[in-house]
Amino acid sequence: MVQVIEWVNPGEDEIIWRYPNEVIKWGAQLIVHEYEVAVFMRDGKIYDVLGPGRHTLTTQNLPLLYKLVGGSNSPFKATVIFVSMKEFQGRYGGETQTRELAPIKYYGVYWFKVADPVLFITEVVGGQSLYDANDVTRFIRAYFNEGMMKHLSAYSIVDLFQNLDMVSTQVKVKLIEDFRRLGLELVDVKIEGVNTTDEWRQRLFWIMQTGNAQYVMQMDTTKQVAAELGKSSGAAMGTGMVLIPQLMQPPAQPAQPYAGAGVPPAQPQQPAAPAAQQQEICPYCGKPLPPGARFCPYCGHQIHRCPNGHIVPEGAKFCPVCGAKIE
Numbered sequence: 380m381v382q383v384i385e386w387v388n389p390g391e392d393e394i395i396w397r398y399p400n401e402v403i404k405w406g407a408q409l410i411v412h413e414y415e416v417a418v419f420m421r422d423g424k425i426y427d428v429l430g431p432g433r434h435t436l437t438t439q440n441l442p443l444l445y446k447l448v449g450g451s452n453s454p455f456k457a458t459v460i461f462v463s464m465k466e467f468q469g470r471y472g473g474e475t476q477t478r479e480l481a482p483i484k485y486y487g488v489y490w491f492k493v494a495d496p497v498l499f500i501t502e503v504v505g506g507q508s509l510y511d512a513n514d515v516t517r518f519i520r521a522y523f524n525e526g527m528m529k530h531l532s533a534y535s536i537v538d539l540f541q542n543l544d545m546v547s548t549q550v551k552v553k554l555i556e557d558f559r560r561l562g563l564e565l566v567d568v569k570i571e572g573v574n575t576t577d578e579w580r581q582r583l584f585w586i587m588q589t590g591n592a593q594y595v596m597q598m599d600t601t602k603q604v605a606a607e608l609g610k611s612s613g614a615a616m617g618t619g620m621v622l623i624p625q626l627m628q629p630p631a632q633p634a635q636p637y638a639g640a641g642v643p644p645a646q647p648q649q650p651a652a653p654a655a656q657q658q659e660i661c662p663y664c665g666k667p668l669p670p671g672a673r674f675c676p677y678c679g680h681q682i683h684r685c686p687n688g689h690i691v692p693e694g695a696k697f698c699p700v701c702g703a704k705i706e
């Protein structure tokens with residue numbers, strides 16, 4: 380009876396399959412389906428690789444193994460691993476900390492496929508001794524998640540909430556590089572959500588309202604920020620513009636060095652630009668809001684406002700900008 384080596388009915392999520400019989404006969408039929416590759420290994424080392432097609436195993440198409448086992452026609456020992464070259468989808472989710480140690484949770488989806496089966500087998504299957512598809516999938520997921528955690532933790536919480544598109548593009552580039560090292564192509568990554576604790580969401584709110592992360596970070600609690608802001612309430616009343624309370628001023632900058640050594644700036648002092656009408660941003664998702672919006676068009680969150688139109692945190696009793704009582 381002719382030995383047939385074939386991956387019958389691969390499961391939808393199966394990326395590899397090991398042919399259970401390690402004794403191979405010359406003349407065996409090897410059936411490699413489309414989007415598959417068959418890799419012959421022995422003692423953890425890769426010998427021959429065969430692509431899609433129906434192959435009768437001969438000394439011709441397994442030249443490296445043949446060289447190893449010698450000229451005899453008797454059966455030889457080898458591990459045959461089938462690798463699927465199809466695209467797979469994986470979901471991820473995890474927790475990490477931002478640069479300023481804000482706890483964040485994130486989740487999303489990614490797509491990948493094997494790009495280099497030899498490297499993939501060397502690094503993952505053989506390298507980690509994972510010969511079961513579930514183990515391989517688990518390993519890839521953990522590897523992805525670890526990379527995601529590491530790369531996300533290089534960003535600030537403001538970047539994550541305000542510039543998620545930029546962060547995701549940059550993180551993707553790094554993850555693609557990580558995956559390439561395993562012989563995998565990371566086709567795409569989507570960050571579907573990022574979240575943090577209530578306390579940090581409140582802080583984020585103040586950072587976005589005031590544009591001063593450093594100040595907000597220095598305050599122990601968000602209540603303190605609100606209280607400090609509330610103190611200067613009267614000042615902004617009726618002036619038609621939002622005055623930034625004294626505390627909100629950025630810390631004094633070191634004197635700017637002249638561009639050319641010893642040459643004072645030739646330009647006369649520019650008059651201070653009038654405080655530009657600040658573009659309001661959604662404190663929940665960081666996207667720009669249309670003037671006077673009551674709901675964010677991006678995340679749908681309700682935008683709470685004081686009677687004078689300032690955005691206030693949910694549940695606030697007084698507007699921290701103008702001091703108006705909120706009904």
Ligand SMILES: [Zn+2]
Pocket residue numbers: 661662663664665666675676677678679680
């Ligand atoms: Zn929003």
Ligand SMILES: [Zn+2]
Pocket residue numbers: 685686687688689698699700701702703
């Ligand atoms: Zn107000």
